[in-house]
Amino acid sequence: MLKQDLLLQIEKKREELIYIVSRKGLNSPPAIKHSQELDHLLNIYNQAPSHKANNL
Known part of the structure; x- marks a missing residue:
């Protein structure tokens, strides 16, 4: 799984958590x-x- 996909999932889960709280x-x-x-x-x-x- 790409890190960009994970970031989208993280943001969605964070928004869900804020709503639930x-x-x-x-x-x-x-x-x-x-x-x-x-x-x-x-x-x-x-x-x-x-x-x-x-690129060192």
Whole structure:
């Protein structure tokens, strides 16, 4: 999966989390679930290799 695709998924999940927190509260089960899913996406993004070429 490309990092750009991951960034789009991360932003969508972040927006969903903000909406859920505003409706149900920070400690609600849906908010916790979305937060964990966002963490998972961020971990994948941070572990994905960068495709930039080093021109040293």
